[in-house]
Amino acid sequence: MAQNIYDIIAGRRSQRRYTKDVPPKALVKRIIDGARWAPSAGNRQNWHWxxxxxxxxxxxxxxxxxxxxxxxxxxxxxxxKVQRFLTLYLRTVGGAPIIITLTYEKKPPAKREAPFDWDLWDYASACAAMQNLLLLAHAEGLATCWMTAPVLVHKEIRQCLGIPDSNEVVAVTPLGYSPHVIPPIPRVDPDLKKSVKWFGM
Ligand SMILES: Cc1cc2nc3c(=O)[nH]c(=O)nc-3n(C[C@H](O)[C@H](O)[C@H](O)COP(=O)(O)O)c2cc1C
Structure with missing residues (x-):
């Protein structure tokens, strides 16, 4: 397992090909357990896997x-070429043995009125948990790919998994083992000249 958090973050890739090997349930549980330590608006921890x-x-x-x-x-x-590859990936989800769907429940806050868009904040919180999941999976030698395209068929996904109508589908990720290491896709603005505005330092 990679130990340095910077290496884990930079080494994670969106994997679109998987072997047939099924990760053990205990490992999947460990990763989800870790992912739920994400920050969440109002500490609502409003997510479901x-x-x-x-x-x-x-x-x-x-x-x-x-x-x-x-x-x-x-x-x-x-x-x-990229279009063909991404289309094939959508048709097969890369052959991944596990697919995880992440949802949050649309619900008003329990005790207080707040002038916030709770849906948006719960969505953002679920996204934080999703990123944790991806990073932990990578740290454990597993592959993932954050996918929102499946949200286009959220009704059928809900029906398939018995997800209540009150839950919004945030994202889907395959989970499994990658047959190869993918080189990093360079990040824009490597010198942080355009994307950061510094004040007093
Ligand atoms: C919100 C979000 C939605 C994404 N949706 C998809 C998707 O539907 N299908 C897909 O193949 N990749 C999807 N990706 C993965 C991106 O294409 C990928 O993160 C980006 O190309 C950078 O590559 P990397 O993750 O390997 O660094 C999504 C990523 C994010 C954060």
Whole structure:
């Protein structure tokens, strides 16, 4: 396991090909347990993980595959080779043995009125937990890929997993082992000249 948090963050990649090996349940549980230490607005910890393997995973893949019909619109900005690769990925979810769906429950705060958009804040909190999940998975030698394209078929995903209507689908990630190491995609603005405004330092 990589130990340095900077290495873990920089070494994580969106993996779009997976081996058939299924990560042990205890390891998946450990990663989700770690992910829930994310900060959350109002400390609501308003997130729910739906972990599918086996037949449910197969059902989910066929639902997510339907998004590939919209690939033309989704991937218009990419060149043809990348479009083909991303479309194939949508059709197969890379062959990953586990698919995790993350939701939050649309609910007003329990005790107090607040002039906030709780949906937005709960969404942001769930995203923090999602990033934790991705990083912990990587630290444990597992591969992931944050996906929002499947949100386009959220109704069918909800039906497949028995997710109540009160829950919003935030993202989906495959979970498994990658057959190869992907080189990093360079980050923009490496010198932090455009993306940071410094004051007094
Ligand atoms: C909010 C969000 C949504 C994303 N949705 C998808 C998606 O639907 N399909 C996909 O293949 N990748 C998706 N990605 C992964 C990005 O394409 C990827 O993070 C980016 O290209 C940088 O690559 P890296 O994660 O390997 O550093 C998403 C990432 C984020 C943060």
């Amino acid at each position: 739906w972990v599918a393997s086996g037949e449910k995973r197969d059902e989910l893949v066929s639902i997510i595959a339907k998004v590939s019909d919209m690939a033309g619109e989704l991937f218009a900005e990419y060149d043809e």
